[in-house]
Structures are given as structure tokens and as C-alpha cells.
Amino acid sequence: MRDLEIRPATSWDDVQAVFGPQGAYSGCWCMWFRLSGPEFRATPAGGRRERLQRLVDGAERAPGVLAYLSGTPVGWCAVAPLEEHARLLRSRVTRPASPGSPGVWSVTCFYVRREGRGRGVAAALLEGAVSYAASQGARVVEGYPKDSEKRLAADELYYGWRGLFEGAGFEEVERRSPTRPIMRRTVG
Template sequence: MYIKALDASTWPDFEQLVERHNGMWGGCWCMGFHEEGVGRAKTVAQNRAEKEARVLEGRAHAALVFDEAACVGWCQFGSPEELPRIKHRREYAKDAAALPDWRITCFFIDSSYRHKGVASAALDGALREIARLGGGIVESYPEESDGRSISASFLYNGTVSMFESRGFARTRRLGRNHWVVSKVVH
């Protein structure tokens, strides 16, 4: 497996991954955390067009994981301005200090590659790309999975243990099973 950044040259690879999975999560095209968001008023075609425009303009960031020539997973990251829409927003805002430099908001792994280390590779790739782009405080909102059975298809934020194994620390709870985790990347 190897990593490439999402950009105009890798858009076709990302596009193939998303299309193999019906637009991801009902046609989201991973727009849910961007300002435009998704919802009843949005079509799958609109989500796709908005994501492509963001990628081609350099306003969408992700680490893509490849197995040979096929893109098999990804980890989305960006500044809070790029990714302002997060889950548990009201609870997040209650105790929020300063915003981080970067947010890691979403993972997607091809269904035939789950439980094979692709999410970990994607996170490592995202952290390397964040460092290359200047680093800073990185924050994410993973789910606590210890002692619970959770379908891998629902772990769009990854697991707390995956982040902790890379030096992230829990800073506060969000909702019942999610945490804010953060670390400084150089």
C-alpha cells in the first residue's frame, strides 16, 4: 500500500472509489463536513460536482491509500474553515477553546479492504501531509469502540485507539461515544 494526496491528478482514482460505493453514505461524496454540506435539497450529482470543484481548486485535502493502481481508502483533513461542519457541533462549541489548525473528519475504506490496516495507513498519510503543509494542532473526533461491537462501515471518524496509538490525547468527550483528540504535528 502507498499514499498519495488528493488533488487534480488523483481525482479520477478517488472518483472510482466513490463510484464503486454508490457515492459513499448515500451519495455524500464526502461533502458532509464542508461548508456546502449535504441534505435533502442536494442531489448526488451536486455533491459530486461540489467535491470535484473543491479538489480542482485545491480546497479539499485527503490522503488516498492505494493497493497497486486501485484507490482503496482515504482520510479527509483540512482547516476548520475548510471543514466547519462537524458532528456534535453544539456540544463541541460549549467547551471549545481555540480552534485547531487542522481537523481530521472522515475515513472511508473500500468494503473489501476493511480490517486490513487501510485506515491506519490513511491516518499516517494524512499526518505526513499535514506536516508537509506546515503542521500545527491537529484535532479529530473518533469513536470509543472498546467493549462494543460496531460495524466498520459506521466508523467514519475512526477509533480512539487508532488515534492514541499515534500520540493523540483525549481532550474531552463529545456525545456518548465520541472524543475530541488532539496532538501537535511538526
């Protein structure tokens, strides 16, 4: 799609435009995987918003990528080095396939505004996230999508879905839950 562009998330105004006033999924502000369980529960939505804003405004690298449809921000995909995801590292289900391996980045979250859905935005975001990770030195990009026989609602797909990752060249490398494969793509 020629009017769809993916860029690193370096504009706080654009991230807010995608997430809306509630922070995408009920005030998460894409901090679910970055914080431990107790830390997430102890941090109110406003604090999670501030943490994401600091990552967008002050980090040496973007915490994700944004999709722009005809110049309007409509989608988000979180991508960062594996070690930046406290909850992911501790999870029995989504714990990385090779914890401690250098150069592994994780795609942990997607959010596409209603007006961007059904237009290939999620696939473009995933490809953009992989490209961005590779440009920052990643060797491998991992994802932890949902794999379900039933049709899932948009708010259940923030991890992505198996077919999305397969379409982007990811392969399943491990599965500790019937519905959550760990998928990888080598990039460098």
C-alpha cells in the same frame, strides 16, 4: 505493508474509484462536515459530488489523502483546515477543542473499500493525513472518532475509532458525549 502507499487526493478518477458511483456513504461525497445542515440537505448527491470534484481538481491543496494497495486506490481520509468544516464548527458534540486557534486541521472522514479492510489501510491513511497536514503548515491535527464498547459496522466508523487515533499518537483533550472524544496530536 510495502504494497500500500498514501498520496494526497489529487486525482478525481482515483477518488471516484474509492467512493464508487454512490459517493461512499449514500451520496455524501465527504461533504457532511464541509456544509451546514441546511446546505447539505439542499444539495443533492450530484451537487455534493461536483463540490468534492472541484476541491480535488482545482484547489491549491488536496482535500484528503488516498490509499493505494498494489497501485489500486482503496481508501480515503478527509483532512483539511478546521475552518473549512462548517458543520464541525457548529456541533455541540464535535465542536473543536480550541475554535479559532491557528494551524488546526481536522480529520473528519475515512472510507476504505471492502478489498482494503483488515490490512492496516485506515492506520496508514491517518498517518498519511497527519503528514500531509504538517506539510501544509498544520500545528495540530484533531479527530472526532467513535468510542464504543460494542463492535461497530464499517458504515458506523467513518469518523474513525478511538484506538485508531490512540495508535497514531493522538490524545483525548475533551469529551462532550460518552461516545465521541475530541483527540489531538501536535505536529509542528
